[in-house]
Amino acid sequence: MxxxxxxxxxxxxxxxxxxxxxxxxxxxxxxxxxxxxxxxxxxxxxxxxxxxxxxxxxxxxxxxxxxxxxxxxxxxxxxxxxxxxxxxxxxxxxxxxxxxxxxxxxxxxxxxxxxxxxxxxxxxxxxxxxxxxxxxxxxxxxxxxxxxxxxxxxxxxxxxxxxxxxxxxxxxxxxxxxxxxxxxxxxxxxCEPDVVMYNTMIKGLCKISNNVIAISLLKLMDERGCKPNVVAYNTVIDSLCKDRLIDDAFNLFKEMVFDKGIKPNVITYNSLIDGLCKLGRWDETPKMLQEMLDDGISPDVLTFNILIDAHCKEGKVKEAEDVINIMLKRGILPDLVTYSSLIDGYCLRGEMSKAKSVFDSMAIRGTFPNIVTYNSLLNGYCKNLKIEEAMNLFHEVTIKGLKPDVVTYNTMIQGLFRVGRCGDARKLFDEMLAKGLKPNEYTYRIILEGLCNNHKIEEALSLFHLMGDGKLNSDIVVYNILIDNAGKFGKLDIARVLFQDLTSKGLHPDDQTFNVMISGLCREGLVRDAKQLFLQMAESGCSPNNVTYRLLLQGYLRNQYYDDVEMLLHDMDGRGFSLDASTVSLFLDKIAAGSLDTTLLELIGNLVPKELMDGPSFFA
DNA sequence: ATAGGGTTAG
Incomplete structure (x- = not known):
């Protein structure tokens, strides 16, 4: 004892x-x-x-x-x-x-x-x-x-x-x-852990995407005589789906159902359906829904919200409305999340009057907008540069007895910067502080980007230095914004210093950091340095993406570094990347001008996605 | 018969 x-x-x-x-x-x-x-x-x-x-x-x-x-x-x-x-x-x-x-x-x-x-x-x-x-x-x-x-x-x-x-x-x-x-x-x-304690630990591991250890804990608990239940499996399945490892998620799903005889529930299916939607695997979603129904599990409001949100994020509001009708027929009422998704969908399409009428109809149908709903519509007005409407709605928030939160202020500040009203953005920022709201990483990013976009790069840099070495200044996205804009304003030396600075702070450049650096270097014709950075990118564990290739190819072509072009194209082909329209036309210009060999045409043809081929005939 | 864990969103 x-x-x-x-x-x-x-x-x-x-x-x-x-x-x-x-x-x-x-x-x-x-x-x-x-x-x-x-x-x-x-x-x-x-x-x-x-x-x-x-x-x-x-x-x-x-x-x-x-x-x-x-x-x-x-x-x-x-x-x-x-x-x-x-x-x-x-x-x-x-x-x-x-x-x-x-x-x-x-x-x-x-x-x-x-x-x-x-x-x-x-x-x-x-x-x-x-x-x-x-x-x-x-x-x-x-x-x-x-x-x-x-x-x-x-x-x-x-x-x-x-x-x-x-x-x-x-x-x-x-x-x-x-x-x-x-x-x-x-x-x-x-104490001897029980199923809840194991599940809690599994949740923790999943939170840091340590899915492998989470799965081994799933096995361990079984060995120690504590049978994993559907919650344990759901936690890991959801984590795998969120990390886009949907095939692993399905394997675990099969293990759960066929090897362990555990019945999936609506949450299991919701995770899997969300995973499929987020990966754009639309054709498999109806199959999954059918399987769910065959299993005797009814979709709930979350299931429908997942489908509605997925459609809305693609701008397919018509389909989303269809899903809402199915949902209503099944006696499930839309909730705040449903409406927010739908508003986002209309905002994305720039159909602001539709977005507003969804917003107005909510209360009539018995669901009162909360701050998240307001934020969705505010974001829509701001992104569509309708700042006056946004301002009016922003004032309505307080009148309706709701409290603007950090997201509200971030949205408004971003909107004001977009239309060049830097002073008003500043006022709202001060108001936010006066209300005791704590700016977050997004606030800071929005302000720095807003200043840069309004040609106030000096102010952005001095604000950045003023912030010192705190948490907000150890954000790789902030570095990406500043490096990008330093490059755009011809301050490549500053971009280089920032790039050095972030590594000395122990931060790791991500793919976007490399991209903005490469972009800056190419802009100044420093193609050799850009190539050096491209090689360094692979060493530091970042893989080049479509943007990297586009930047580098355009840099090579514009600066007559033709030798490296072919190698890069082969590299892209091997990794399954494709060319975008503007790079393709740059290639064609160079070939037409006789600067590039026509033997490249076949390779280029392989890299042109089908959508582009169907358009105006490049290769007629 | 009173306690702990899992899914959606800006």
């Missing part, structure tokens, strides 16, 4: 990251959770049988779990605290749970604190709810502190508590620590 307790203390030290907690009484209070020495072990003994008295109950058993608004919950809590003796801990836990289910995590912690002050004898259930709240508030640290509290209360943490903490680490993207924690729990025999 002692051994076990010591291990818990060690765990608590390790993840809380503050080794003074157990030694310094004052630090008990730093979390505001009431884990204090004043709450003694004897207090829980005094009250432990306090309220089995049914005469004290003015409320029926169920009320504590059925509360559905915060004020009622707080009132009920007040009433409970007035009673003598106090209601049982079970009722307190039920109340705490209903507040937590409403996602009022801070209020749950407040209630818990008061319970401690009233010396309600909290139980392992109470602690697990409290830890859940800490974790949901991204305060996993405090969750681990509660582990110390458990220890002093002689409450033995169980698999529920450890799973919650594991999930907390994963919520905070501390996957490596989660893995260490998980392994330690097993090694020190603090």
């Amino acid at each position: 002692m051994n076990r307790s010591n291990s818990i203390v060690n765990l608590f030290y390790q993840f809380k990251g503050n080794n003074s907690f157990l030694k310094t009484p004052s630090s008990y209070f730093q979390f505001g959770l009431g884990f204090g020495p004043h709450y003694s072990f004897s207090a829980s003994l005094i009250h432990s049988n306090s309220s089995s008295n049914a005469h004290n109950d003015i409320h029926p058993q169920s009320i504590y779990q059925k509360i559905n608004n915060l004020d009622d919950a707080l009132n009920l809590f007040d009433q409970m605290t007035q009673r003598q003796p106090l209601p049982s801990i079970i009722k307190f836990n039920q109340l705490l749970q209903s507040v937590t289910k409403m996602k009022h995590y801070s209020h749950s912690l407040q209630i818990f604190k008061q319970m401690c002050l009233l010396r309600v004898p909290v139980s392992v259930y109470t602690i697990s709810i409290v830890i859940k709240c800490c974790c949901q508030l991204h305060r996993t640290k405090d969750g681990f502190a509660a582990l110390g509290f458990c220890f002093r209360q002689a409450i033995v943490p169980n698999v529920f508590i450890f799973s919650t903490l594991l999930d907390g680490l994963i919520i905070e993207d501390r996957i490596l620590e989660a893995e260490i924690f998980f392994k330690k729990l097993i090694k020190k025999k603090l």
Whole structure:
């Protein structure tokens, strides 16, 4: 027993990251959770049988779990605290749970604190709810502190508590620590993981796209006598789909169904259908839907949203409307996501009046626009340069009692920059800060790109330097924007410095970084350097894409580096890339001018995609 | 009979 307790203390030290907690009484209070020495072990003994008295109950058993608004919950809590003796801990836990289910995590912690002050004898259930709240508030640290509290209360943490903490680490993207924690729990025999705990760890691994390890954990749990269930498989299948590894996802799906005899559910199918849609494998989607129906599984609102969203993202709003009609026939109502997708679809096509009428019809059909819906329509107006409409709608947000969020401001700021209203963009940025909204990486990218597009590259650069070495300045996309624009404004030296700078910060250039650098170099006729960079690209693990080839080919052709052209074309052919229309016509010009050998024509012909061949006859 | 995990979106 002692051994076990010591291990818990060690765990608590390790993840809380503050080794003074157990030694310094004052630090008990730093979390505001009431884990204090004043709450003694004897207090829980005094009250432990306090309220089995049914005469004290003015409320029926169920009320504590059925509360559905915060004020009622707080009132009920007040009433409970007035009673003598106090209601049982079970009722307190039920109340705490209903507040937590409403996602009022801070209020749950407040209630818990008061319970401690009233010396309600909290139980392992109470602690697990409290830890859940800490974790949901991204305060996993405090969750681990509660582990110390458990220890002093002689409450033995169980698999529920450890799973919650594991999930907390994963919520905070501390996957490596989660893995260490998980392994330690097993090694020190603090608890035997059950299916939920394994699934939580699998989710963590999937979150960092570590699908291979996730699959091996799936096998491991089976070997250790814990059968993976449909949730375990769904987690990995979804992750594979998101990483575009749809064939691996289908293999796992088959393993699940045929080898393990686990029945897929609607979530399994939703993941697979979404994966197919995102890869543009349209022909397989209806098959999957049919298979789902044959399996006796009904599509839900998510299934339809996936299909609707996929169509809308391709601009196929007509098809999306058809899906909505099918959905309605099946008695499933569109939700906020459905409408947002549809609005996005019309916005993408520039059909703003249609987008607006979808928006207006929502409320009539009983679904009221939220901030995301507003953001969709705002984005549409901004992208279509209808800034006045956007401004009017932006003001409507507050009037309707909604709060503009970071995305709202980002959208508006981008829109204002697009029409050249840099000053107004600045004003909105200040307004955003004044409202206490924290700019994110997108905000910063939008401002830098906006400044550059309005020929204010100097301002962009000084803003960039002003930001120092923080998180926002360690964003590869920011570097890509600045390098690209430095190149466009004839400041290739600055582009080069930035390129050096990012590597010295430990950042890795991505394919776009190489592309903008190559583009800058070719623009200045420095084709040799561009070629050097192209070779460096492969070394650093980035693979060239269509844009890379286009830039380099055009650079070679414009600067009469004909020797390298043929090699590059063969390279493209081998990797299955194709030429775009503008590069093809540049080739034809060069051949017509006699600069290039006609023997290249056959190779070029192989690289021209079918769509281009059907058009005006290049090769007639 | 009160606690922990999985799917969609800007």
